[in-house]
Amino acid sequence: MNNIIEDTEIIITTKKKNDVKNCEHDRISKFKTQSSLKNYFREIIDKIGVCDSIQSKYPNEFLDFCEVFKRHSDYPEKFIGLTDIKINYNPEFKNQLVVYIIKNNGEIDNVSVLNNCISGKPKDYLKIAMRVSIQPQIDEYKNNNHIRVCELCGEHNRIEIDHHSVKTPFNKLYNDFISINSSQKLPNTFDDTQGHIKCFREIDNNFQEKWIEYHKENAILRMLCRACNGSQPKYKINKLLY
Numbered sequence: 001m002n003n004i005i006e007d008t009e010i011i012i013t014t015k016k017k018n019d020v021k022n023c024e025h026d027r028i029s030k031f032k033t034q035s036s037l038k039n040y041f042r043e044i045i046d047k048i049g050v051c052d053s054i055q056s057k058y059p060n061e062f063l064d065f066c067e068v069f070k071r072h073s074d075y076p077e078k079f080i081g082l083t084d085i086k087i088n089y090n091p092e093f094k095n096q097l098v099v100y101i102i103k104n105n106g107e108i109d110n111v112s113v114l115n116n117c118i119s120g121k122p123k124d125y126l127k128i129a130m131r132v133s134i135q136p137q138i139d140e141y142k143n144n145n146h147i148r149v150c151e152l153c154g155e156h157n158r159i160e161i162d163h164h165s166v167k168t169p170f171n172k173l174y175n176d177f178i179s180i181n182s183s184q185k186l187p188n189t190f191d192d193t194q195g196h197i198k199c200f201r202e203i204d205n206n207f208q209e210k211w212i213e214y215h216k217e218n219a220i221l222r223m224l225c226r227a228c229n230g231s232q233p234k235y236k237i238n239k240l241l242y
């Protein structure tokens, strides 16, 4: 099981390299504390105010938002397919501005920029690219199962697709796949999707295809409501260390 430890180190090292290499937009790294980062985004949101397209009207701020989204606890799943960002008043508390992401399938979702994004940490690029690669399988599952009901509580609202948290949590599939392929060089440079999410480059097609196939064979997907999904136990890497 030493492989796991070594792989983790490799990922950390490649990530550092990437940070240097892919720093074309690194305006938020100058904020050394969470409170200064939070103040910066509070000022941006107040300055922009209600806006239906940050991408076209505030391109620099659009990149800042894409950058801070990387710290969100549901990154990248929540953000895959992002094409634009808008700001509008909270429908319940009318004096509060809310940041929304707009996706290429027309979905609109709110993002807690000033809380979740500020306190979170960015994830490693390899894991993000692996998430992006299997999104078509998640969409396919969603499209093939029209009855949306939570497997655990029977709820019909706010249904999400879960990598079965007990049998095949995403992090387990990720760790197992990496350790099976530990003898080969892992991808360490990436492209960006339209929404500035890391994805695989063409030279890593082989690795990506292998992963997509592995995920198709092993992942057990199910529907859970947001509440049940959020309260599932988190898979811990140290389960693998014995």
Ligand SMILES: [Zn+2]
Pocket (backbone or CB within 6 Å): 150, 151, 152, 153, 154, 155, 224, 225, 226, 227, 228, 229
């Ligand atoms: Zn439920």
